[in-house]
Amino acid sequence: MKxxxxxxxxxxxxxxxxxxxxxxxxxxxxxxVFYGDKQALFGIDLDIxxxxxxxxxxxxxxxxxxxxxxxxxxxxxxxxxxxxxxxxIDGQEVYDPAVDxxxxxxQVGMVFQKPNPFPKSIFENVAYGLKIHGMTxxxxxxxxxxxxxxxxxxxxxxxxxxxxxxxxxLSGGQQQRLCIARTVAVAPKVILMDEPCSALDPIATxxxxxxxxxxxEHYTIVIVTHSMQQAARISQRxxxxxxxxxxxxxxxxxxxxxxxxxxxxxxxTGRIG
Amino acid sequence: xxxxxxxxxxxxxxxxxxxxRILSMGTQVIDQMADATEALDQFDAKEVDRLVxxxxxxxxxxxxxxxxxxxxxxxxxxxxxxLRQVLLPINIAHELERIGDHAKSTAKRARILAxxxxxxxxxxxxxxxxxxxxxxxxxxxxxxxxSNVELAATVRETDLTxxxxxxxxxxxxxATLSDTPEDVEANVHLILLARGFERAGDHxxxxxxxxxxIVTGIDLxxxx
Numbered sequence: 001m002k003x004x005x006x007x008x009x010x011x012x013x014x015x016x017x018x019x020x021x022x023x024x025x026x027x028x029x030x031x032x033v034f035y036g037d038k039q040a041l042f043g044i045d046l047d048i049x050x051x052x053x054x055x056x057x058x059x060x061x062x063x064x065x066x067x068x069x070x071x072x073x074x075x076x077x078x079x080x081x082x083x084x085x086x087x088x089i090d091g092q093e094v095y096d097p098a099v100d101x102x103x104x105x106x107q108v109g110m111v112f113q114k115p116n117p118f119p120k121s122i123f124e125n126v127a128y129g130l131k132i133h134g135m136t137x138x139x140x141x142x143x144x145x146x147x148x149x150x151x152x153x154x155x156x157x158x159x160x161x162x163x164x165x166x167x168x169x170l171s172g173g174q175q176q177r178l179c180i181a182r183t184v185a186v187a188p189k190v191i192l193m194d195e196p197c198s199a200l201d202p203i204a205t206x207x208x209x210x211x212x213x214x215x216x217e218h219y220t221i222v223i224v225t226h227s228m229q230q231a232a233r234i235s236q237r238x239x240x241x242x243x244x245x246x247x248x249x250x251x252x253x254x255x256x257x258x259x260x261x262x263x264x265x266x267x268x269t270g271r272i273g
Numbered sequence: 274x275x276x277x278x279x280x281x282x283x284x285x286x287x288x289x290x291x292x293x294r295i296l297s298m299g300t301q302v303i304d305q306m307a308d309a310t311e312a313l314d315q316f317d318a319k320e321v322d323r324l325v326x327x328x329x330x331x332x333x334x335x336x337x338x339x340x341x342x343x344x345x346x347x348x349x350x351x352x353x354x355x356l357r358q359v360l361l362p363i364n365i366a367h368e369l370e371r372i373g374d375h376a377k378s379t380a381k382r383a384r385i386l387a388x389x390x391x392x393x394x395x396x397x398x399x400x401x402x403x404x405x406x407x408x409x410x411x412x413x414x415x416x417x418x419x420s421n422v423e424l425a426a427t428v429r430e431t432d433l434t435x436x437x438x439x440x441x442x443x444x445x446x447x448a449t450l451s452d453t454p455e456d457v458e459a460n461v462h463l464i465l466l467a468r469g470f471e472r473a474g475d476h477x478x479x480x481x482x483x484x485x486x487i488v489t490g491i492d493l494x495x496x497x
Contacts, residue, residue, distance in 0.1 A: 258490030269355045
């Protein structure tokens, strides 16, 4: 099976010298998704820029989660689901039959709506991802990697003295940050988030949002959210989906202050569209 | 972009109430200016006192609009068109409050000019300015009420006429002061009155700009 090999993020970025060279890190062209006979996405053309947070917004059933799950082929887990079109990450076709989907999902991590820690210790929750992806460094290297991941997720100071305790003994917000630590441990290039704060209180939400803001320095983040305010707070780009179509994508400040499309305006202002 | 109703109908009621407050404040400022200008011709001490005191009512309306807008921002967290519909009335109310200040100032000058004999041609010009500013303001409020950017653009253009009359008054008064320097104070007051109406016209232009921004999202002052 073909491995996804994505250019290391630390490489010099020629786009800064020459904006004309700019090419989207994630690029969808004519992306259709079907659940059996029912079409869920219609010809999505969307560019997602590297090391930025892109929010996908839209009413329930609009296709935003379907699109998110298409990026790391999570939809493959649904037998009746079919993808047509093109979706590339760093120029490589995600739906190339030769792509190793397990390797793809290591490069494109995912955080879900409800925190889903494994029934293991805090330490093992983070180390587990490294093990299943065959990244098994020495014991001391593993400890360093777990510490780094927990620090990256802003959780280290809260759990450093109880790494052997069950992951599900943490609060909801801490569990979600543990899941983020587990995701970043395997050094992905992209992190997909499907309503990661919908089950959290405002304080835990603020901590996760602050974390997302710091993570974008190293990762390309795509987040589905139903909170307009959250999309406005944390993302630099916002895409509005409606009835399976991409209606508008643009800079977040433009989408939330002066959107081009009436459908976008009606949705973000809670109007009858 | 035509605004369709909100799913939360109460939100539309609150926005409608805010708009009606602005329109009411604007109408009362027009009346205040008309009455103050009339006092220049037919001085009535009680009426002038009432006009000066009425400025506090206008200031209160300004504060009320600010409070309503603040509450809507806190409770509704508006975005895009909604945000502009809530935020820019604060600016419009501020402009109206400043126009009200000019009306009060006009009333006070009426008290001074009642005891003197200012140049009649200049008085006529000042009265013309006042009437034009009142008409401009009425049109600006109509543009706001109807979300009419074309009308708002017409209002901005009308201000050129006001500026020209102000220059005319200044030139007339310079000539008057040179030829007949008997009542310097009264004629300087006329220059200041004209300048006040010219400033009031500028505030109306700002209101028209705010209307443009509410409807289009484009801040004309920033893009100038």
